[in-house]
Amino acid sequence: MIQFTDVSKEYTPGQPVVSGINLQINDGEFFVLIGPSGSGKTTTLKMINRLIPLTSGWIEVNGKPISDFNLQELRWNMGYVLQQIALFPNMTVEENILVVPEMKKWPKEKMRERVTELLTTVGLDPEQYRNREISALSGGEQQRIGVIRALAADPDIILMDEPFSALDPISRHQLRKDVTELQRKLQKTIVFVTHDMQEAIQLGDRICLMNHGKIEQIGTPQEILEQPKNDFVREFLQTGLPNYKEAVKIRHLVEAGFSQEATSGSSPILSMEESVETLVQLLSQRPIVSIQGAGEVTQQGLLAYLAQEGLEVAQ
Numbered sequence: 001m002i003q004f005t006d007v008s009k010e011y012t013p014g015q016p017v018v019s020g021i022n023l024q025i026n027d028g029e030f031f032v033l034i035g036p037s038g039s040g041k042t043t044t045l046k047m048i049n050r051l052i053p054l055t056s057g058w059i060e061v062n063g064k065p066i067s068d069f070n071l072q073e074l075r076w077n078m079g080y081v082l083q084q085i086a087l088f089p090n091m092t093v094e095e096n097i098l099v100v101p102e103m104k105k106w107p108k109e110k111m112r113e114r115v116t117e118l119l120t121t122v123g124l125d126p127e128q129y130r131n132r133e134i135s136a137l138s139g140g141e142q143q144r145i146g147v148i149r150a151l152a153a154d155p156d157i158i159l160m161d162e163p164f165s166a167l168d169p170i171s172r173h174q175l176r177k178d179v180t181e182l183q184r185k186l187q188k189t190i191v192f193v194t195h196d197m198q199e200a201i202q203l204g205d206r207i208c209l210m211n212h213g214k215i216e217q218i219g220t221p222q223e224i225l226e227q228p229k230n231d232f233v234r235e236f237l238q239t240g241l242p243n244y245k246e247a248v249k250i251r252h253l254v255e256a257g258f259s260q261e262a263t264s265g266s267s268p269i270l271s272m273e274e275s276v277e278t279l280v281q282l283l284s285q286r287p288i289v290s291i292q293g294a295g296e297v298t299q300q301g302l303l304a305y306l307a308q309e310g311l312e313v314a315q
């Protein structure tokens, strides 16, 4: 359990960027910190593993103030995933995953097994990926390694700071599914920063909405959607939940010329009246989808369409 009691942070004396934070994050909970840029989400997250020292108040992990932990012990027992893919590009997948287990001096055999297990969990064939250099992987694959690296030494708590925001929509969708799956299986406590309400609703057991360094509302996605506490929460929900997802249909993509003649021979599984969002979901699981009366759409075709339309889209 992570407990914040009256936590404040001032980078410049007298100018709090986070103030009076009281919250409790339960074991095994997927807890999302959300809010506009500059609202204090990252600062709040980084105070948990002491990357940023707090100015006043207390943070406790399992009833013990974080200041009482040996710093190394605290960090090793908290996985950390960043927006920028922070892997070592010239090291292999295996070497990257094993950074913390190596420091903890795990036996060789245990480390090898751990890599096999983790790669398998996120659908990457261990024998194919283990010895590849990071620089030979796609952005989505790299971030998948980033996520499992955070899990490698089996920490109870994982901190994630906008881990998917630099990815294309298909990889982002895939990674969200992976993380949901991992969470269900492993029951880790995850603290997750995002500015994306869709993401928060999809992933969070509870959501904490921040504004100007303070908490506006904490609740389950349903509570926040159904009982927004004030105008700020209501407005944030509106800006955060664009309705283009219903509006943009596969027909638009086809008419804009981003489908191609059918070559894969698979039977059509979507009609042109279905949403592009549905297509994004399917194309995160397979390379090509056939459309009734309109040939087929590839992952590349979809990405090109989304890029052209400037859709920050269909997540």
Ligand code: ADP
Binding pocket: 011, 012, 017, 035, 036, 037, 038, 039, 040, 041, 042, 043, 044
């Ligand atoms: P968010 O993650 O919600 O975008 P941050 O926690 O990164 O917000 O930042 C909160 C506020 O603190 C912002 O106004 C930001 O400019 C300020 N801030 C963040 N880091 C520093 C720093 N190292 N020094 C001074 N001010 C900072």
